Amino acid sequence: MFSIFKKSAAPDAKASAPQDPGAPITTVTVTVNGRTVTAEVDPRMLLSQFLRDSLQLTGTHVGCDTSQCGACVVHLDGRAVKSCTTLTLACDGGSVTTIEGLSQDGTLHPMQEAFRNNHGLQCGFCTPGMIMSAVDIVNRKGNTLDEATVRAELEGNICRCTGYHNIVAAVREGAANMTGVKQAAE
Amino acid sequence: MYAFNYLRPSSLAEAGSALTKTPDAKILAGGHTLLPTMKLRLASPKALVDLSRVSELRGIEKKGNALVIGAMSTHFEVSTSTVVKGAIAGLAELAGHIGDPAVRHRGTIGGSVANNDPAADYPAAVLALNATVTTDKREIKADDFFKGLFTTALGEGEIITRFSFPQPTKFAYVKFANPASRYALVGVAVAQTGSEIRVAVTGAGNDGVFRHKAMEAALAKSWSPDALKGITTDPSMMNSDIHAAADYRAHLVGVIAARAVAKAG
Ligand code: FES
Numbered sequence: 080m081f082s083i084f085k086k087s088a089a090p091d092a093k094a095s096a097p098q099d100p101g102a103p104i105t106t107v108t109v110t111v112n113g114r115t116v117t118a119e120v121d122p123r124m125l126l127s128q129f130l131r132d133s134l135q136l137t138g139t140h141v142g143c144d145t146s147q148c149g150a151c152v153v154h155l156d157g158r159a160v161k162s163c164t165t166l167t168l169a170c171d172g173g174s175v176t177t178i179e180g181l182s183q184d185g186t187l188h189p190m191q192e193a194f195r196n197n198h199g200l201q202c203g204f205c206t207p208g209m210i211m212s213a214v215d216i217v218n219r220k221g222n223t224l225d226e227a228t229v230r231a232e233l234e235g236n237i238c239r240c241t242g243y244h245n246i247v248a249a250v251r252e253g254a255a256n257m258t259g260v261k262q263a264a265e
Numbered sequence: 266m267y268a269f270n271y272l273r274p275s276s277l278a279e280a281g282s283a284l285t286k287t288p289d290a291k292i293l294a295g296g297h298t299l300l301p302t303m304k305l306r307l308a309s310p311k312a313l314v315d316l317s318r319v320s321e322l323r324g325i326e327k328k329g330n331a332l333v334i335g336a337m338s339t340h341f342e343v344s345t346s347t348v349v350k351g352a353i354a355g356l357a358e359l360a361g362h363i364g365d366p367a368v369r370h371r372g373t374i375g376g377s378v379a380n381n382d383p384a385a386d387y388p389a390a391v392l393a394l395n396a397t398v399t400t401d402k403r404e405i406k407a408d409d410f411f412k413g414l415f416t417t418a419l420g421e422g423e424i425i426t427r428f429s430f431p432q433p434t435k436f437a438y439v440k441f442a443n444p445a446s447r448y449a450l451v452g453v454a455v456a457q458t459g460s461e462i463r464v465a466v467t468g469a470g471n472d473g474v475f476r477h478k479a480m481e482a483a484l485a486k487s488w489s490p491d492a493l494k495g496i497t498t499d500p501s502m503m504n505s506d507i508h509a510a511a512d513y514r515a516h517l518v519g520v521i522a523a524r525a526v527a528k529a530g
């Protein structure tokens with residue numbers, strides 16, 4: 080259905096030939112957590128499937144597959160998106176950051192650290208999406224977030240365990256600790 | 266999903282010819298309705314024509330007395346645009362309450378209006394503000410655009426390029442949102458543009474968005490929430506489902522319309 084190869088290792092004459100604008104496209108080049116990959120994909124392949132099945136980045140979870148739960152949230156060109164509702168081919172030329180791309184040199188990102196510190200997770204299934212959405216909230220709304228803002232902004236992320244209390248606390252603390260920190264690596 | 270070909274034109278002309286040349290092709294805008302529908306196999310186009318790289322469909326600007334919004338503008342872009350906030354603040358607010366933040370980063374005004382979901386927010390604003398819908402072929406007035414559930418005046422392969430909203434003196438949109446989906450159970454947009462007063466209702470009608478002429482007449486006499494007292498909405502025109510029965514929706518239309526007028530000031 081698809082194959083993955085490094086851009087440099089694929090001297091394909093066809094790829095560099097000018098394309099007929101009306102021709103169907105099946106090749107994507109996308110930068111994921113700083114690494115550029117080129118792949119041949121089935122047009123049906125969702126970004127969530129590409130990340131999990133092709134790149135083995137299984138930190139991005141699929142809860143509902145119907146754009147409701149937010150477990151699949153990643154950043155595309157610096158903005159939170161639901162990867163279960165984004166075609167891989169539509170990301171061509173783009174830059175994706177997943178939960179695996181947040182920590183730098185083995186040190187947890189301040190938002191990850193805040194989730195740990197506040198016990199902001201139980202089973203952990205919703206957590207990657209929660210954290211990616213949380214970092215996006217800080218990118219849009221700044222480092223000082225009141226409880227009502229966090230709750231409203233997290234409406235696209237569902238948690239079946241925690242009751243949200245500790246998640247909200249974690250997002251507020253993580254936001255405060257992100258001051259001056261390089262935000263998501265996009 | 267059933268298999269399809271993916272095309273990504275980089276100009277409006279290319280998009281138009283891709284849609285004409287490719288049998289059974291559908292336009293992909295933000296994809297936040299189309300992709301879920303395809304996953305359920307309720308839609309099975311043979312090809313998707315992705316408009317995300319067509320630059321003619323982008324941009325938000327004030328042109329004379331009108332606010333012009335490119336069809337591929339996302340809900341996020343509309344809700345945060347200083348141009349939109351300065352011209353029609355209620356429209357920015359409407360866009361900021363569609364779905365959730367991640368959905369707003371992908372969903373577009375053109376996709377929403379072209380789909381004409383009976384519970385979508387934008388159709389109420391387009392109709393109440395008497396916007397003009399420009400396509401790659403013609404201009405369509407809002408009154409001629411919406412044709413019932415998921416139906417519009419758009420022809421096969423016709424692409425919405427932009428919306429032109431005449432500057433209103435007053436505008437507000439209030440919705441009673443379904444707590445799970447954030448779609449409107451009832452949403453009412455009220456607008457005063459020059460001497461014209463319009464009231465458009467979404468979410469409620471069993472034939473999609475509609476103008477509430479009795480309310481428009483009452484507000485023309487006196488622009489106040491009280492002017493709507495005693496005006497009823499026919500429950501036989503209302504949608505009825507597990508979320509809200511027809512008579513409840515009919516009642517809500519009055520309540521939400523009065524709130525919208527109060528909010529418009
Ligand atoms: S898996 Fe994408 S929103 Fe639930």
Ligand code: FES
Nearest residue numbers: 201203238239240
């Ligand atoms: S921690 Fe289990 S779903 Fe949120």
